[in-house]
Amino acid sequence: MSVCSWCRADTKLTNEHVFPDWLNNLVEAPGEPYRVKWEADSVNSSAIRRTYPSARLGQTVATVCRPCNNGWMSDLEAGALSVLKPLILYPDERSAISPAAQVAVAAWATMKVAVAEGLGGLSVFTDDQRDALRLASAPPSTGRVHVARYNNVQMSAKYLRYTGMAPAGHPLAGARATTAAYVVGPLAFLVLLSPDSTINTGAGSGESRPAWASLWPPVTPAVGWPLLESVDDAGLERLLGEVAPGMILEREHLLPARED
Numbered sequence: 530m531s532v533c534s535w536c537r538a539d540t541k542l543t544n545e546h547v548f549p550d551w552l553n554n555l556v557e558a559p560g561e562p563y564r565v566k567w568e569a570d571s572v573n574s575s576a577i578r579r580t581y582p583s584a585r586l587g588q589t590v591a592t593v594c595r596p597c598n599n600g601w602m603s604d605l606e607a608g609a610l611s612v613l614k615p616l617i618l619y620p621d622e623r624s625a626i627s628p629a630a631q632v633a634v635a636a637w638a639t640m641k642v643a644v645a646e647g648l649g650g651l652s653v654f655t656d657d658q659r660d661a662l663r664l665a666s667a668p669p670s671t672g673r674v675h676v677a678r679y680n681n682v683q684m685s686a687k688y689l690r691y692t693g694m695a696p697a698g699h700p701l702a703g704a705r706a707t708t709a710a711y712v713v714g715p716l717a718f719l720v721l722l723s724p725d726s727t728i729n730t731g732a733g734s735g736e737s738r739p740a741w742a743s744l745w746p747p748v749t750p751a752v753g754w755p756l757l758e759s760v761d762d763a764g765l766e767r768l769l770g771e772v773a774p775g776m777i778l779e780r781e782h783l784l785p786a787r788e789d
């Protein structure tokens with residue numbers, strides 16, 4: 530028995546995928562191309578270090594109770610999949626992501642980043658922020674979610690997390706924050722979150738740039754797809770800094786999912 534990280538029920542916990550299982554069926558991966566690797570730095574002394582070849586993206590964390598896993602989390606997965614499937618399969622096709630669709634995928638991406646907290650390291654999500662996802666199917670008001678177009682087609686999934694703090698002199702001085710990139714196929718979600726509500730005044734609210742668009746808060750009338758620019762791995766790390774301007778961030782987690 531343990532405590533569910535979402536509803537806080539003291540119960541038997543189930544495994545939740547860090548990367549969605551449906552991605553295994555959308556993106557063909559012959560053989561055992563994935564070098565499944567878990568890494569964490571000295572922030573967490575009990576960091577997991579494990580590497581093995583795999584035919585599927587199979588990392589899971591056991592932090593979720595069955596009612597959460599099969600209930601609202603499953604609903605968020607289904608809602609996101611209906612939006613993401615055409616974007617992953619046909620990334621060059623012109624489309625528009627409606628505000629409702631933006632909220633659906635932003636909530637899903639935030640949930641997946643919260644699930645990945647189970648890998649270890651600094652816990653950033655507060656109970657209030659988890660409740661926003663669980664009870665309102667929306668990202669927390671203190672979060673920001675952006676989408677970018679990722680052009681490293683060899684990498685079908687990736688999770689990258691930075692944590693840090695706003696330095697002295699920064700408008701948010703002392704605020705802790707984490708920015709995470711959660712990549713599925715050609716889509717990279719940039720999730721900025723802080724346990725300090727002051728981050729709410731941060732930049733990037735409802736804006737779009739050639740390389741990224743805001744999903745949360747949502748953009749009206751829609752986000753046009755594809756974006757004008759796409760990013761590689763270096764560009765992705767640059768964007769993680771761009772959506773959290775002035776923050777001093779250190780890389781904490783990286784899950785490279787495919788062997789080079």
Ligand SMILES: [Zn+2]
Nearest residue numbers: 533536594597
């Ligand atoms: Zn639960």
